[in-house]
Amino acid sequence: MKTTGLCLALLSAVLFGASTPFAKLLLGDMSAQMAAGLLYLGSGLGLALVLAARAGLRLPTHDEAPLARRDLPWLLGVIATGGVAGPLLLMLGLARTDAASASLLLNVESIATLLIAWGVFRENVDRRLLFGAACIVLGAGVLSWQGHAVLAPGALYIVAACVCWGIDNNLSNHLSAVDPVRIAMLKGVVAGSVNLLAALVLQHAHLPGPALVVGAAAVGFLGYGVSLVAFMLGLRHLGAARTGAYFALAPFVGAVVSLALFPAQGVARLLVAAVLMGIGLWLHLTERHDHPHVHEQMAHTHRHVHDAHHQHDHGPDDPPGEPHTHYHVHTRLEHSHAHYPDLHHRHDHEDGHSHAA
Template structure:
């Protein structure tokens, strides 16, 4: 079986994941300084609820526009436990721990501790999820995390034990959320993001209102909904696409560039001062992302029998060996058999052995032993 078609398919998929991840990080990174401008408009719980409400509204609109044209595999009953887990942990436990922790820590120490999200995501992905990072990927991780620490000036001055534990708890919740999301990333990412946004915003908003908290004034309310639409809704959607194509470990590294985007906005729009630490952080992060872009992990590997459902493509002129199955079932023979087309259905993967560049996506969760 030739390796050239799968090489091109794999490289294209990884590029899509990197672009989606960087855009997700960009939207989320912009949200932090924007929220800081209107943070006095309400309680942290109310602000978080409105941000996720804005995300839900944006994703509902997107669902109405493109949802029926994506040919994605919808959420199934067996997906409900991990979906509930990522909604509760990532959408509720994480923000609540963050809100409580921020009241006990300085902004600098909180920002530094928030880098633990990447660390937890990486550890869970590699140790539990059997994902693989090459030597180049590990070097990229060190560079990007070093840049994140430099951005926050590496200071824990004024930190308290309880506040630090709360921030660490938030990061652990988000680390688990990221890995659960990666397991569901073969499902419709727009549907997953929408269910998460609704599941998180509704309970938090009800809790805030039950506690006697009021909605902010209209200008701030609309601003929060708009920030949530892009910084949370669109960002979550794109991040799920990055998780699909890159795996949780690499997605975490790409997404950890979000503080740098927020920094650029703060410098260019809010007029904050530029420091040498920021310059070194930018150089380290840029070098780390560059290494990820040039990463080329590939070796001879075996695919065991696998059955699952997700969006995939058949192209007779450039066949993907992972999806060479037939379509004898009713409703599966869609598209022109002589033309490439995207569709989704449950299908079987026969065992195959081949070599091509790959990452720890839904088709490549195998052991690596001593391979580089």
């Protein structure tokens, strides 16, 4: 489970990190709000095509839990913070900041995600994870240091965007059992439409040429759409704090891509940052969380296989084969094994009951 979640979180980080320098290129010919709208609308429409193809081909392996009425408050929060406010603030920051610095400042998102998960939603975070996250942030700090001008013009916009995405990531954690493609599609279509209409109506902006529209849609589909799907699947396996910690590599990816697209910065700082980030990643990869814990009785719907946590009977209408999706009940279970804050391990921790190595 951890390997799957790790790969998904890193894929999300690579796609999102690489998208930031390309988004910077788009800003030369359109306003920040127009760019935010086209990027997210591109992600939403691209994922809508994926959903249509999935339905047309009737792929049983992609069966996922549908949205329920109780999910709507979380979904609205995700769209408002991560879909409307976050990208708009990022584009405003990118218009005032060089691409490499902007990419590195995105590290604030992983720290915001971790701190909100730990402080607000009470997700277990041990000292090893905190120290690893600190190493990754320190690595980004080495690269982004600019003497007295650590926070370059526009940096506060980017920091505010990261806080919005930190809130978004934790709210998305409550939707991690639901079909991630559908969640990301709705987020992209609604949020992209809001920012695009605001640019056209309030700013009297005009759509850029077809090449720029297609370019923005492609960057949005990969960097926001596919990246978000991978991130939400990572949440399912790892929880918000750990997925956010692995996502901290996104700024490093963005900085490397920026070096290829824009004037180069100091290579020595890049090497120092790589060592620090490597230490942080190693600390996260080698984390082991193992203690006796209790699963209280619960009932929900999500895609699963019949593992140690899914020993239930099937009714005549439940789908055959595995993995499959249906409403099921978990009976009370007490055991001990290595685990992470996935869908079935979001329990409280008492003193002495949390062991990490």
